[in-house]
Amino acid sequence: METLLPKDEKDLQEVFAAALANEEPVDVVGQGSKSALGRPMIAQRRIDSQAMTGVSLFEPAELVLTAGAGTPLREIVNLLDQQGQQLAFEPIDYGPLLGREPQSGTIGGLAATNASGPRRIKAGAARDHLLGFKAVSGRGDVFKSGGRVMKNVTGYDLSKLMTGSYGTLAVLTEVTFKVLPKAETEETLLFTGLEDAAAVAVMTEASGLPHELSSLAHLPAASAAALPDGLPMGASLTALRLEGPAVSVAKRKDDVIAHFKAAAGEPEALQGLASERFWAALRDVVPLARQDAQVWRLSTAPTEGAAVVEAIRAAEVPVTGWFYDWAGGLVWLAVETAPHAHAAAIRAAVETVGGHATLIRADDDVRGVTPVFHPQPAALAALTARIKNSFDPAHILNRGRMRDDF
Amino acid sequence: MSLTMPKPEEAILANRARLIERLRQILPHDNVIDEERELRAYECDALTMYRQLPLVVALPETVPQVSEIMALAKEMNVKVVPRGAGTSLSGGSLPLGDGILLAMGKFNKVLEVDYANRCARVQPGVANLAISKAVEHKGFYYAPDPSSQIACSIGGNVGENAGGVHCLKYGLTTNNILGLEVVLFGGEVVQLGGKHLDSEAYDLMGLMTGSEGLLAVITEVTVRILQKPQTARGLLLGFPTVDNGADCVAAIIAQGIIPGGLEMMDKMAIIAADDFQACGYPRDCESLVICELDGTASEVDHLIDVVSEIARGQGATYIKASDSEEERLQFWAGRKNAFPAVGAIGPDYLCMDGTIPRGQLSRVLKGMQEMSAKHGLRVANVFHAGDGNLHPLILYDANKPGDIEKAEAFGADILKLCVEVGGVLTGEHGVGVEKRDLMHTMFSEVDLETQQRVKCAFDPEHRLNPGKVFPTLNRCAELGMMHVHGGRLPFPDIPRF
Structure with a gap:
């Protein structure tokens, strides 16, 4: 697979023009720290964001930072640290769980996966801190949304759409985050x-x-x-x-x-x-990372987490370990490896109480046949597909990463 | 008024009688309002300078009724304008002459309070403050607190992503909701989120929040409720100049303190507020900072000292900490009543809502003084200083010919300046009709087309609240076309960069 290193929006437009003309999908990576998340992709070319780096704005007194999407997260964390500040949503480092180098990843990757951590219940996730961005859509359009200020309702909040879209709508080139003081x-x-x-x-x-x-x-x-x-x-x-x-x-x-x-x-x-x-x-899910097991992430109402685990075990799913975060609402669950990853029983248990289950760690062939993201009801799934098509009608971006139909 | 709305469609107007008949098959007779005398009550929202009688008002009471109305609207190709409590300051629920005004006021019940999961399921017509009232006996509250909270509805809050004086620390509406039930144009009912955190795919709940009624009709909201802080104390800080006040705000945050509230008012607003309701504001100061600190009693006492010291260092000439809950509320009373207070010296006012990088405050305020002289109208300023959200209140007299136009031009100048210094047109009031024609000052044509394509994914015929937010209505079919420029990457000289 060829790897391209666009350095700005114009380079990306050229890549997309070719991808559109040849109907060839591309995948998008930063440092590749989260490339094992989601379904395996189908792409001839890879866009590497690491040439779009650098912090272009950091004003500690205004609690705001803007950086190229390919900027290493480590660099940003260090910079914030010098001012006693942080990304308050405490983004997960998938390194230990996915067998990658720890403390790697880019700020753009963090946004695209809506990363968060144990402080999520109080401070929110990446979605709550991304103030604005610049990107190139799957149509090859260079666009921006949001801004650098904390309060902004000018136009749709597309930052929310981008966080957690796993690069399937647009390639982020620049992101602006709200930053906060560290606790004393x-x-x-x-x-x-x-x-x-x-x-x-x-x-x-x-x-x-x-x-x-x-x-x-x-x-x-x-x-x-x-x-x-x-x-x-x-x-x-x-x-x-x-x-x-x-x-x-x-x-x-x-x-x-x-x-x-x-x-x-x-x-x-x-x-x-x-x-x-x-x-x-x-x-970073260290308590389950060393197990030779498939790993699920379940989000439910806090009081239901333990009941969901109980129901999954009662359904004779071979559970090998688990723990709760978010006051019980986030369950990390390890199960014995199986071709279907026990998806049906796990999702049935979650659906009884409301919530979703995401398959975080499993081999490519398993993630290719088992829906990684929780399947949606028909009307919502159709709406999601229409939104995808509004940004990327030819499905050139991260094809197959979230769903098999786009 | 200089506002141009989409031309009413003859086909819809001609079908009015049939539409009313069909609506009365869905709703009780009295829930369909078609007489001019009664329609008058709905002709505007809180942006009263723009008025329009709706084609008809529908008052649904159940989700199936909303769904049936949305299906009927699709079938008859009729426009729909959703309305909560009608407190929008940007004309978000301004009716259309060829549209059903879907008034959600009868959705006024708190459906469930789940203290164990710290959330409540409420209908969209419930007033913002009513949520806090429903849970306060257990020590809980709902954090976003727009000044209109006694009247504004939670559905409208979601539509506008409402803020308030406490959102610096506790977030906006978008950070304080967990789930939505919405009805799409055509009648499909969709659940987004629930009592759990984060979405299983695209964050459509986040997208819906602040979408100003253009994407879907909200029929239920699950909000997060929080425990009230053990203690809260207010600080009034008066300064001899506006710059001193702004520097003080920056210094507080630079010290790593995120206060529960951090507000600022200029001299005209201070005096107007204090005249309206005596609240002990220092009338001789050029700027007043109201800072609220919350947490444990010892923490708050400690922070009161720290912030007072910072203020002294920034030249504060007046420092007063609240010593009782009554006094704290009194500090806020002036700020929360600032709009009506300025209205009292008006006689009319136009409230702007730009947000700016805080460091630009002094430049923007100076710019406003020059504009005030140029347009011959006075302006008072209240300011969510912590997050840079500015509310200039332009005073005018609607009975004076030409005054409305002058106020509009003044407002547009202010917002253009906000964008010029790196800010945005609206922080919490929404674009609506008021700022619609200024969208190009902030967004490129491509930016706006990208947003409109999202609209097309929900509502391809532009039937839901058209004429709001976007300065031009592009046809979805045209927006959907791909214009591929360039074409093939010249091979084989890849990688090219």
């Missing part, structure tokens, strides 16, 4: 030994308290045992994260401990760096 301090309280249902009850109650917990997760003992060295392991762990000014974290910590003393016992506390390492491991 963080601390994590770990309750041990709770069963799933009891842990969900604790997380549900905790997230209904005014203590502004920024992340809530539960790892059954087997998943906790797979945490990296230096982190507590053994018994099941129910984790609550507090972030903010030190004076506030200390007060809220005391309140949370007092509140749950009777129901969940005395928690262990992880401070500063240890807390950061714990949540980074959960963000």
